[in-house]
Amino acid sequence: MLKTPLKTLLDTLIHHFTKERLVTLILTADEKLLIFMLEHENANDYKKHFFKTIANSLVFNEKALLECLEKYLEIRKLDRSFTRFKNKIGLFSQEGFIKSSELVVLNFPFKDNVLLGNAKDNNTKSNELFYHEILHKNEIDALLHPKALCRFEMHGQGDLQSALKDENTNYLIKGNNLIALHSLKKKFAKKVKCIYIDPPYNTGNDSFNYNDNFNHSSWLVFMKNRLEAAREFLSDDGVIFVQCDDNEQAYLKVLMDEIFLRENFVASISWK
Known part of the structure; x- marks a missing residue:
């Protein structure tokens, strides 16, 4: 089982690249970002969560990293307090934010x-x-x-x-x-x-x-x-x-x- 939580992996990326720059690097699959993750001391954890193996080749999973980053930044926006976050009404439904969806969904504390x-x-x-x-x-x-x-x-x-x-x-x-x-x-x-x-x-x-x-x-x-x-x-x-x-x-x-x-x-x- 991996010992490094996703929170730590994302914090490391944000600290190194800044959150504003990180989104652009993910969308462009920038070489600097990929090298940083693959050569980091937690490289195995980055590979597990944000890469996938296709035909014996390691492929960057851009969508997985973007989704984790988007949700994590939303959590941090809630005063960086998990105690406050867990008491908020659910923010997400399936693939994205409720505010950007036309679906009617049921929201409640602890939904995630x-x-x-x-x-x-x-x-x-x-x-x-x-x-x-x-x-x-x-x-x-x-x-x-x-x-x-x-x-x-x-x-x-x-x-x-x-x-x-x-x-x-x-x-x-x-x-x-x-x-x-x-x-x-x-x-x-x-x-x-x-x-x-x-x-x-x-x-x-x-x-x-x-x-x-x-x-x-x-x-x-x-x-x-x-x-x-x-x-x-x-x-x-x-x-x-x-x-x-x-x-x-x-x-x-x-x-x-x-x-x-x-x-x-x-x-x-x-x-x-």
Whole structure:
């Protein structure tokens, strides 16, 4: 895992070139900028984040560096305080700034974060941990890196080893669902026809073994992280059903429009 955070890499570039000049150097793929990154003591980190290998050749990823720099400068503009930044309403949506987009998006504190959201006894009080997409990229990469699933048990008839090789085998996985999703993504990407989820309703009195008393923004981050991962599993003709109550339904609808696109919405089903 890389030890140098993106913040340090960007600060180094800004200090050496100035932020005004740096943008021009990136857009022109200036030789001075490329040499500086490739010969720097953190060259491996610069290569990891801002270069890609194509046909055994190292190619500068201009878009990746520009996007990181743009978001980082916006954060610094908020008085250089991450404490203040994390309490601001979300500034970004997908590929760019909200102010430059015609899309309707849902904005909330911590939107640019990953929330682990471990299942637990509702009687146990705990603080939810957030990892910021830019400032904690290394931690997020380690958290969401595919993990080995172990301690398999066979329920029903058949051979366990054969079942593990069968694509039609059903799995019941005990563990953190966000980590499980990212661990299964490579095997099942674009192959799932139907997804049904029944998340905590954020009502404060559910008996489900999650922290069902998230504050509003924490619940939205919790859902956003998992819905974005679930989207990668759906086949082109796949469908996703999400069960919830009126407490968060309206917000969830806008969030899902943003992730799955509004034109793909089918219907809301209500019952008593």
